[in-house]
Amino acid sequence: MQALRVALPLPLEPMSYLPPHTPQGEEALEYRHRQGPHSPSLGRRVVVPWRGELRVGIVVGLEDSAHKGFTLRHAVAYLEPYPWLRPQDIHFLEQAAQELFAPLGSVLADLLPFLEPPLKHRLRLLPGTATSVLPSGLESLAEGWQEGRGYDPKLLDYLREGGVLEELVEEQRPSRQILVPLKTPDTALSAKGRLALETLHALGRAESMAALAQQAGVSAGVVRGLVEKGYAAFQESPLELPIGAQPQAVPIGDRPAVEGRALEPLPLPPEAQRISGGRWLLRLRALSGLVREGPTLVLFPEVAQLKRCLPHFPHALPFHGELSPELRRQIFHRIAGEGLSPGGVVLSTYQGLLLPFSPRRIVVMEEGSDAYKLSAGSRAFIPYLAELRAKLAGIPYTTVSLVSSLESEWELRQGHGLPLQPPRLHLLDMRQERGWPISGAAVNLLQQVAEKKRQAVVLVARRGYSALLRCKHCDWKAMCPDCALPLRLHRAGRAGRLLCHQCGHEEKAPPLCPQCGSEVFEPRGPGVEWLLEALQAAVPSLPRYRYTAEEKDRLEPLLAGEPGLLVGTTAILRAPTLPELALVLLPYAEGFLLDSDFRASERYHRLLWQLTELHPRRRPLLALQTFDPAHPAHLSLQQADPEGFLRNELLLRRALDYPPVQRMIKLELSHAKEPVARDAAMELAEFLRGRTRPGELLGPAPAPVPKVRGQYVFHLLLKGSTQRLRELMQGLPPARARLRIDPDPHSFVGLLED
DNA sequence: AGCACGCCGACT
DNA sequence: GTCGGCGTGCTC
Numbered sequence: 001m002q003a004l005r006v007a008l009p010l011p012l013e014p015m016s017y018l019p020p021h022t023p024q025g026e027e028a029l030e031y032r033h034r035q036g037p038h039s040p041s042l043g044r045r046v047v048v049p050w051r052g053e054l055r056v057g058i059v060v061g062l063e064d065s066a067h068k069g070f071t072l073r074h075a076v077a078y079l080e081p082y083p084w085l086r087p088q089d090i091h092f093l094e095q096a097a098q099e100l101f102a103p104l105g106s107v108l109a110d111l112l113p114f115l116e117p118p119l120k121h122r123l124r125l126l127p128g129t130a131t132s133v134l135p136s137g138l139e140s141l142a143e144g145w146q147e148g149r150g151y152d153p154k155l156l157d158y159l160r161e162g163g164v165l166e167e168l169v170e171e172q173r174p175s176r177q178i179l180v181p182l183k184t185p186d187t188a189l190s191a192k193g194r195l196a197l198e199t200l201h202a203l204g205r206a207e208s209m210a211a212l213a214q215q216a217g218v219s220a221g222v223v224r225g226l227v228e229k230g231y232a233a234f235q236e237s238p239l240e241l242p243i244g245a246q247p248q249a250v251p252i253g254d255r256p257a258v259e260g261r262a263l264e265p266l267p268l269p270p271e272a273q274r275i276s277g278g279r280w281l282l283r284l285r286a287l288s289g290l291v292r293e294g295p296t297l298v299l300f301p302e303v304a305q306l307k308r309c310l311p312h313f314p315h316a317l318p319f320h321g322e323l324s325p326e327l328r329r330q331i332f333h334r335i336a337g338e339g340l341s342p343g344g345v346v347l348s349t350y351q352g353l354l355l356p357f358s359p360r361r362i363v364v365m366e367e368g369s370d371a372y373k374l375s376a377g378s379r380a381f382i383p384y385l386a387e388l389r390a391k392l393a394g395i396p397y398t399t400v401s402l403v404s405s406l407e408s409e410w411e412l413r414q415g416h417g418l419p420l421q422p423p424r425l426h427l428l429d430m431r432q433e434r435g436w437p438i439s440g441a442a443v444n445l446l447q448q449v450a451e452k453k454r455q456a457v458v459l460v461a462r463r464g465y466s467a468l469l470r471c472k473h474c475d476w477k478a479m480c481p482d483c484a485l486p487l488r489l490h491r492a493g494r495a496g497r498l499l500c501h502q503c504g505h506e507e508k509a510p511p512l513c514p515q516c517g518s519e520v521f522e523p524r525g526p527g528v529e530w531l532l533e534a535l536q537a538a539v540p541s542l543p544r545y546r547y548t549a550e551e552k553d554r555l556e557p558l559l560a561g562e563p564g565l566l567v568g569t570t571a572i573l574r575a576p577t578l579p580e581l582a583l584v585l586l587p588y589a590e591g592f593l594l595d596s597d598f599r600a601s602e603r604y605h606r607l608l609w610q611l612t613e614l615h616p617r618r619r620p621l622l623a624l625q626t627f628d629p630a631h632p633a634h635l636s637l638q639q640a641d642p643e644g645f646l647r648n649e650l651l652l653r654r655a656l657d658y659p660p661v662q663r664m665i666k667l668e669l670s671h672a673k674e675p676v677a678r679d680a681a682m683e684l685a686e687f688l689r690g691r692t693r694p695g696e697l698l699g700p701a702p703a704p705v706p707k708v709r710g711q712y713v714f715h716l717l718l719k720g721s722t723q724r725l726r727e728l729m730q731g732l733p734p735a736r737a738r739l740r741i742d743p744d745p746h747s748f749v750g751l752l753e754d
Numbered sequence: 755a756g757c758a759c760g761c762c763g764a765c766t
Numbered sequence: 767g768t769c770g771g772c773g774t775g776c777t778c
Contacts, residue, residue, distance in 0.1 A: 005778095006778080010777090012755080014778090015778035016778050018778095048778080049778090050777075051756075051757070051776095070778080071778095106755095672772095
């Protein structure tokens with residue numbers, strides 16, 4: 001008998017099930033005739049029993065059930081008659097899992113986190129079944145169809161396995177209630193009621209009674225009255241696709257189609273694969289040129305960037321994690337079931353990679369962004385997957401970035417540089433300047449901003465007050481008890497708290513040094529709070545606004561153009577544009593370079609260039625307080641030559657055989673007991689040494705932060721081609737400590753999440 | 755991933 | 767003597 005291989009959104013390989021008992025229905029047969037001869041179940045969502053409960057997976061293959069040494073269970077039902085994934089999508093999924101050294105289900109869970117809908121579940125005892133077999137609590141099942149909710153899943157599974165349960169499972173389709181007018185206003189209505197009803201007529205509909213009341217400027221009671229008297233009523237309405245939806249706010253300086261002026265497409269040489277440089281709007285014009293050629297999948301590293309782009313592509317379909325899961329499923333239904341073709345463009349985050357349509361090109365925006373590296377699950381680096389999908393589909397893969405990444409066949413892909421001007425850069429050599437953390441020279445710059453009533457961004461690498469707290473007399477440092485990391489000081493002085501940014505450990509800052517009793521502490525490494533304090537003293541006339549991922553002040557006055565300072569971490573890159581931005585100051589530029597990581601320099605370089613684009617049209621002065629003015633990244637800005645920086649960087653990577661010359665895999669072994677983690681790492685290294693050539697295996701070594709959240713961490717690194725790494729990873733013995741695999745690691749600090 | 759099963763330390 | 771820690775194994 002034929003069995004289904006079902007991938008569940010779990011870190012597992014697919015499981016086998018027998019097809020559902022219930023017939024697949026006329027629709028499915030009809031669908032098959034329409035679609036051609038492929039299997040009617042491949043790629044479909046299917047509900048299966050899983051550990052006594054019901055889960056939703058995707059049929060990714062078919063096999064002969066006789067191969068299994070045990071009795072397979074039956075799937076319960078398909079969720080729809082058409083496949084969510086086509087054979088080529090499934091093939092891509094399988095290849096991706098291989099590349100990532102991850103189970104198929106892990107990749108599925110990452111790319112389709114909205115796969116499993118709430119289920120509508122009805123069931124009854126198979127007619128003719130002796131009711132005496134019913135366990136207590138299930139008697140009502142003999143009386144006919146029942147809602148599945150409320151029954152003990154384990155007991156139900158017992159009946160299911162016994163083959164006496166009949167089940168109907170379907171997706172709980174989203175529906176929302178909208179308020180629509182039924183009658184025109186008449187004299188029986190009060191003035192307020194009339195106003196509310198007229199407003200409803202004008203709007204056509206309202207999301208809720210409260211929303212209409214607010215719109216019309218009447219109380220909720222007035223609207224309730226309209227409904228009670230039959231002037232208006234709630235009506236079920238399907239979710240609507242966001243195609244063509246106009247975002248309300250248009251970013252500063254952008255001139256999108258909303259204003260009636262479409263972005264003028266920039267012609268590009270047809271062979272260009274790696275487009276870089278230019279300014280944001282110029283790159284958007286380049287993108288506009290690319291998407292004109294036909295259906296295109298455009299990937300963004302972050303939703304914030306996608307949304308900034310959206311107003312310029314009013315006919316594009318946005319697809320990202322801020323859309324509700326219902327809406328994302330709806331989009332899949334429309335594309336997979338109804339053959340809706342997102343005609344032109346899909347602008348998406350990584351979740352759009354499995355959309356079952358056939359773009360003629362895949363474009364990855366800002367392919368060097370760290371946001372493309374998923375931090376949990378399969379830990380995929382999305383541009384690799386995009387490139388893989390393009391390769392399998394035989395379509396062009398194009399990147400459009402301010403600064404290219406060294407990854408993904410950098411040298412092999414035909415580059416096309418857009419014109420780039422040297423940004424206005426001012427290097428403050430802190431070996432010579434006086435004043436910390438704001439030098440006298442920086443104070444002068446800030447005072448000019450104040451005088452001209454302009455705005456400035458002050459960017460630091462750390463939130464909190466300082467990166468560490470040290471005793472001035474002995475060498476005592478506040479350390480986290482659970483991590484090999486210094487505690488960060490939050491709020492200076494009496495109220496000071498010490499926090500670990502890795503594990504969240506928190507304690508009071510000690511009044512005296514625990515080691516020598518001294519009262520004098522020295523904070524090191526300025527953070528946002530320290531800067532807020534120093535700026536208050538240096539330029540009291542400029543109001544300060546804090547902006548970090550955790551704490552955002554309201555920016556209305558700044559957005560209205562009033563003078564002020566935006567002080568924060570790199571979260572500022574996602575903040576709205578400051579209209580009067582004149583200065584971007586980094587008081588401690590090296591703070592962004594401290595990661596012990598071979599990519600730190602490339603990352604710093606990209607950050608500096610990104611900062612030159614904080615305003616889409618203006619050219620604010622970029623001032624860096626640095627101890628290393630001759631850093632190659634600074635040179636790249638002065639000479640407007642990021643490609644030169646990358647070429648140089650590539651030479652270094654080549655000398656060390658680092659990516660992109662070779663791929664890398666990090667094996668992370670962790671355990672609460674240090675020797676256990678160490679031995680496990682040694683053991684694994686021993687095994688690998690037997691099959692590697694010199695240079696392919698690095699380590700084992702304690703991780704750069706050797707203890708995180710009470711776990712001791714050891715690393716092993718493998719370097720090689722994809723093919724070679726696959727050979728090396730084959731048949732890895734089980735480790736005696738927790739083993740986590742990071743394909744193409746981007747960070748070496750901290751413990752891998754899951 | 756989640757969950758059950760199974761074997762060694764501090765305690766009502 | 768038990769409760770519970772987490773290390774190991776399994777899920778079709």
